[in-house]
Amino acid sequence: MDEDDYAGPATVEVAGRELAVWARMVAVFEPTDGQTHWSGRLNSDHTLHELLDGSSTEITLRTTDGRATGKIGDPDPWGRYRVTGTGHPPFPPAPFPPAPVPLS
Numbered sequence: 001m002d003e004d005d006y007a008g009p010a011t012v013e014v015a016g017r018e019l020a021v022w023a024r025m026v027a028v029f030e031p032t033d034g035q036t037h038w039s040g041r042l043n044s045d046h047t048l049h050e051l052l053d054g055s056s057t058e059i060t061l062r063t064t065d066g067r068a069t070g071k072i073g074d075p076d077p078w079g080r081y082r083v084t085g086t087g088h089p090p091f092p093p094a095p096f097p098p099a100p101v102p103l104s
Contacts, residue, residue, distance in 0.1 A: 021043060
């Protein structure tokens with residue numbers, strides 16, 4: 001990810017536990033289905049790895065700006081877990097860019 005909508009601390013609720021993690025995420029409005037899709041990575045975490053044991057499952061992800069339910073996937077080669085969700089992200093989405101000014 002070159003530009004993150006959110007990079008900072010988060011709390012992931014998984015398997016009945018709450019873990020403090022570091023998250024990097026983006027949110028994109030998808031006009032084909034009319035929904036916002038958010039995704040990103042959670043930094044490597046030993047406890048998270050032990051809880052998930054490489055499996056994917058439903059999660060709740062919280063930041064200081066919100067919470068959302070989503071899925072956590074398999075770890076990448078660096079131990080970071082992919083998170084995805086649909087709907088309002090657990091962080092304020094980036095504002096839409098201004099509309100282009102028509103040329104006269």
